[in-house]
Amino acid sequence: MSLQRGVAMQPEALESLSEDIHRLGDLLGDTIRRLAGPEAFDLVEEVRGTAKGLRADPSVEEARRLRDRLGRLDLPELRTLIRAFSVYFDLINLAEQQARVRALRARQRAAKDSPQVESPGAALRALRDRGVTAEEMAEHLARALICPVFTAHPSEARRRTILGKLSAVARQLDRMERDDLVPAERARAEEAIAEEVETLWLSDAIRGTRPTVLDEVRQCLNIVEGNLLDVIPRVYRTVEASLREVYPEHDWRIPPFLHFGSWIGGDRDGHPGVSPLATAEAIRLQSETLLRHYIERMDALWWRLSHSDRSMEPGEELLASIAKDAASFPESPRPPVHEPYRAKCRLISAKLGRTLESLGTIPSWTDAAQTPAPGAYFGRDELLADLRLMADDLGRVGARAAATGAIRDMIRLVEVFGLHLLTLDLRQHSARHASALDEILRGAGVCEGYLSLSPDARLDVLARELDGTRPLIPTHLAYSDATNEVVETFRIVAALLEEWNPEAIDKYIISSTTEPAHLLEVLLLAREAGLFRPAEGISRLDVVPLFEALEPLQTASPIMEKLLGLPIYRRHLELRGKLQEVMIGYSDSNKESGSLQSAWALYRAQIDLVETGRNAGVAMQMFHGRGGAVGRGGGPANHAILAQPRGTVDGRLRITEQGEMIADRYGHPGIAERHLEQVIHAVLHSSFPHEGEQPEPAWIQALDRLAPAACRIYRGLVYETPEFLTYFQQATPIGEMADFKIGSRPARRGKSTALEGLRAIPWVFSWMQCRHTLPGWYGLGGAVEELLAERPEALATLQEMYRRWPFWRTLINNAQMILAKADMTIARLYADLVDDPALADAVFARISGEYRRTVDVVGRISGQSTLLEEMPILERSIQQRNPYVDPLSFIQLVLLRRLRAEESPDEELLAGVLESINGIASGLKNTG
Numbered sequence: 001m002s003l004q005r006g007v008a009m010q011p012e013a014l015e016s017l018s019e020d021i022h023r024l025g026d027l028l029g030d031t032i033r034r035l036a037g038p039e040a041f042d043l044v045e046e047v048r049g050t051a052k053g054l055r056a057d058p059s060v061e062e063a064r065r066l067r068d069r070l071g072r073l074d075l076p077e078l079r080t081l082i083r084a085f086s087v088y089f090d091l092i093n094l095a096e097q098q099a100r101v102r103a104l105r106a107r108q109r110a111a112k113d114s115p116q117v118e119s120p121g122a123a124l125r126a127l128r129d130r131g132v133t134a135e136e137m138a139e140h141l142a143r144a145l146i147c148p149v150f151t152a153h154p155s156e157a158r159r160r161t162i163l164g165k166l167s168a169v170a171r172q173l174d175r176m177e178r179d180d181l182v183p184a185e186r187a188r189a190e191e192a193i194a195e196e197v198e199t200l201w202l203s204d205a206i207r208g209t210r211p212t213v214l215d216e217v218r219q220c221l222n223i224v225e226g227n228l229l230d231v232i233p234r235v236y237r238t239v240e241a242s243l244r245e246v247y248p249e250h251d252w253r254i255p256p257f258l259h260f261g262s263w264i265g266g267d268r269d270g271h272p273g274v275s276p277l278a279t280a281e282a283i284r285l286q287s288e289t290l291l292r293h294y295i296e297r298m299d300a301l302w303w304r305l306s307h308s309d310r311s312m313e314p315g316e317e318l319l320a321s322i323a324k325d326a327a328s329f330p331e332s333p334r335p336p337v338h339e340p341y342r343a344k345c346r347l348i349s350a351k352l353g354r355t356l357e358s359l360g361t362i363p364s365w366t367d368a369a370q371t372p373a374p375g376a377y378f379g380r381d382e383l384l385a386d387l388r389l390m391a392d393d394l395g396r397v398g399a400r401a402a403a404t405g406a407i408r409d410m411i412r413l414v415e416v417f418g419l420h421l422l423t424l425d426l427r428q429h430s431a432r433h434a435s436a437l438d439e440i441l442r443g444a445g446v447c448e449g450y451l452s453l454s455p456d457a458r459l460d461v462l463a464r465e466l467d468g469t470r471p472l473i474p475t476h477l478a479y480s481d482a483t484n485e486v487v488e489t490f491r492i493v494a495a496l497l498e499e500w501n502p503e504a505i506d507k508y509i510i511s512s513t514t515e516p517a518h519l520l521e522v523l524l525l526a527r528e529a530g531l532f533r534p535a536e537g538i539s540r541l542d543v544v545p546l547f548e549a550l551e552p553l554q555t556a557s558p559i560m561e562k563l564l565g566l567p568i569y570r571r572h573l574e575l576r577g578k579l580q581e582v583m584i585g586y587s588d589s590n591k592e593s594g595s596l597q598s599a600w601a602l603y604r605a606q607i608d609l610v611e612t613g614r615n616a617g618v619a620m621q622m623f624h625g626r627g628g629a630v631g632r633g634g635g636p637a638n639h640a641i642l643a644q645p646r647g648t649v650d651g652r653l654r655i656t657e658q659g660e661m662i663a664d665r666y667g668h669p670g671i672a673e674r675h676l677e678q679v680i681h682a683v684l685h686s687s688f689p690h691e692g693e694q695p696e697p698a699w700i701q702a703l704d705r706l707a708p709a710a711c712r713i714y715r716g717l718v719y720e721t722p723e724f725l726t727y728f729q730q731a732t733p734i735g736e737m738a739d740f741k742i743g744s745r746p747a748r749r750g751k752s753t754a755l756e757g758l759r760a761i762p763w764v765f766s767w768m769q770c771r772h773t774l775p776g777w778y779g780l781g782g783a784v785e786e787l788l789a790e791r792p793e794a795l796a797t798l799q800e801m802y803r804r805w806p807f808w809r810t811l812i813n814n815a816q817m818i819l820a821k822a823d824m825t826i827a828r829l830y831a832d833l834v835d836d837p838a839l840a841d842a843v844f845a846r847i848s849g850e851y852r853r854t855v856d857v858v859g860r861i862s863g864q865s866t867l868l869e870e871m872p873i874l875e876r877s878i879q880q881r882n883p884y885v886d887p888l889s890f891i892q893l894v895l896l897r898r899l900r901a902e903e904s905p906d907e908e909l910l911a912g913v914l915e916s917i918n919g920i921a922s923g924l925k926n927t928g
Helices: 011-036 038-056 060-071 075-111 120-129 134-143 160-178 183-202 213-246 276-304 316-328 340-357 362-366 380-396 406-417 430-443 455-467 481-499 517-528 550-564 567-575 587-593 595-616 637-642 660-666 669-687 697-718 724-731 760-769 780-790 794-804 806-821 824-831 837-862 872-901 907-924
Strands: 145-151 423-429 505-511 542-547 579-585 619-625 652-658
Touching: 011 038, 011 075, 011 160, 011 183, 038 060, 038 075, 038 872, 060 824, 060 872, 075 160, 075 183, 075 669, 075 872, 075 907, 120 213, 120 669, 145 669, 160 183, 160 213, 213 276, 213 406, 213 660, 213 669, 276 340, 276 406, 276 423, 276 481, 316 340, 316 380, 340 380, 380 406, 423 430, 423 481, 430 455, 430 481, 430 505, 430 517, 455 517, 455 567, 481 505, 481 517, 505 517, 517 542, 517 567, 542 550, 550 567, 550 579, 550 587, 550 595, 579 587, 579 595, 587 595, 587 697, 587 760, 595 619, 595 697, 595 780, 595 806, 637 652, 637 669, 637 806, 652 660, 660 669, 697 780, 697 794, 697 837, 724 824, 724 837, 760 907, 780 794, 780 837, 794 806, 794 837, 806 837, 806 872, 824 837, 824 872, 872 907
Parallel strands: 145 652, 423 505, 505 542, 542 579, 579 619, 619 652
Antiparallel strands: none
């Protein structure tokens, strides 16, 4: 099977890329011939060639002919085609990944004395040239925070098994390029790749059962342990080296500003599988993974640190520490007599082992309070003290290389990951807290009908209760199951933080925050569990509102202003360092109001929130809930950070890494390192904005006009056209996706079939599948056309905005990318699935008309005659991928029609549809 037309890279990288493509393509072709037969291979080539010809001269009638040609094939033939093109995309994605890594290495070699573009060094040089001093940079880094937060949102279509096999192929490709292999070694590497390609062909592409929450935890941990734990020390070393080079006058010891979080096992919003015990088990799995990794690293340090006291004199503090620790482990082998650092390594390993043993079983964490096992670590500080003692003593005796080598990397890991690995966020819908408190307050005789009160009255009730100390919740719960679950969640968090690790959880996020009382509800429930004890100076959780729909985004600042005026809430913030985190959601706001209105509401909300915090003397930290697809705030992370309003980043940023983007950004250590360096570069630049980056009043006015117009156009189709829901349900595979076991969480909140109850991820995912890509652009073209019809001179303003304003440029460029992934010819064939042809024609005409308008205005604003003209690598990659995605779309159309014609579900047909969904997702990428 020929794969060489599927990738576009810089000319100097094409030769090596071509070699990878030929190698993988030949292996896949041989596999198809051998396992499926030469007829299957010929069919794959025929369909590929026909689809490519259709790309060169597209027409709806020719597309229908190809669809009908495929419609004459039987199901096994169609599934063979799906498998061929799906495995193709998995392999071509690997080849492109390897090419990216190759390009990164080439740039590093070429850079010599100059830092790479979009690197920490480049940012530091630019900031120094703009007058930022070493003292200002040191003060900035002391309070900085960059925290990617991994979520299991279901947009990663590939099984963990498939990801593992692809990683094995990637390792062999990497080895063949980086190592000087002799012919026999190269042959063995190629044999290993051939084995994995064969196994990929013979493995189930889709999950047979829906993954559990803990399955998703394990999938994330595979990537984190496999790559991130090796990458992080390198990233910190790069930043330190750049600081020393740019600011040599300063003695740099940078704090651990880079941390990582997770929602997997903590996000219970609409997810019945995330129970209190599942949360505890997720933390245990993370801790086990990290502790075992630390033990392996300490064993490696033992081999390195063979320094003898016959050659140097260890310090008294180190010797005393060894003697103290040895007394706690009388059963352990006697530590080496003349090798003090090895002795300390052995004892640290023993303490880590005892910490691992102390995890015990999850039910024990819900019992009476326990104390840490003797000799076990409790939190990171004790472990850091042991490691720093060794490093300092090595430095004292002059063993500088050892003091700044592997032990420093170990210290960095503990600073970043503690003993818990990823800090787990909890999230729950505001309605669950309100309902629970309605029952609790009634049972305590405080308030009858809490839910029936006005928002101000609810706030008053909660503020009074928080000012008091009387307990509201009895030890033995006798509430409804839903209320018991809410209370038990807070109780198990308290147990985890008190008995195991005080750093494992520190944030509680409230979905659908619409009033101040929603934050006090969580604070009161936290107080009942002992997590908020203001008289003792204790508040263990940040209470984080999530503003995600249009109206809450527009009212976010008044909500927070009211809260910041409450003495009890101010006391909570004082105990949390006078810092208020606010999460802003891209997905639901986009689904509700369209991409342009959503982006502008998010931009405006951040400015207002930061100003509100500044007036109250509280730092506002933004948490960006972005997805992989443009319709959920996706796009290059560094560009998105640079596009944030001036003054809203200020060195502190949390951002979600969701679904398929986790593997894409962190699945290869070289790409993970580069991604994190680009994020650091963007945060540094955004934290010291240039005066010229401030938007002009005319630009603000233009967006204030465009955003509501785009929202009106979007909602006019999606929410105000009665026929639209029928079109969506029949022209997309949304119904079949309910059987796609892509994630543990349900696709809907509740049982409603209306659009309001559908989660944003399946909404975006299904529009990508049917090649409309509507959530990423609909309404933009019509809004701009309306503006230009009234004021033709406004085009010059929009063009200037594109040249000078990162926010507008990023928005337009993301629209270009998602428009280029759309295909109205194939989308029209999906419209053919609608039972009522007149309805299909009417709705599709509106969608295709707005598509043409949007393509036109994007070109006029950006000054390009075709989409992505100024991004030729991305343009070519999408153009060359599309002919291979197209056959999967045609096959999906055939299978959907067959499946829906059945009186009862045909499992084999459904499996074929789900396999096609998987393949299209791999081909289009950033689908959710």
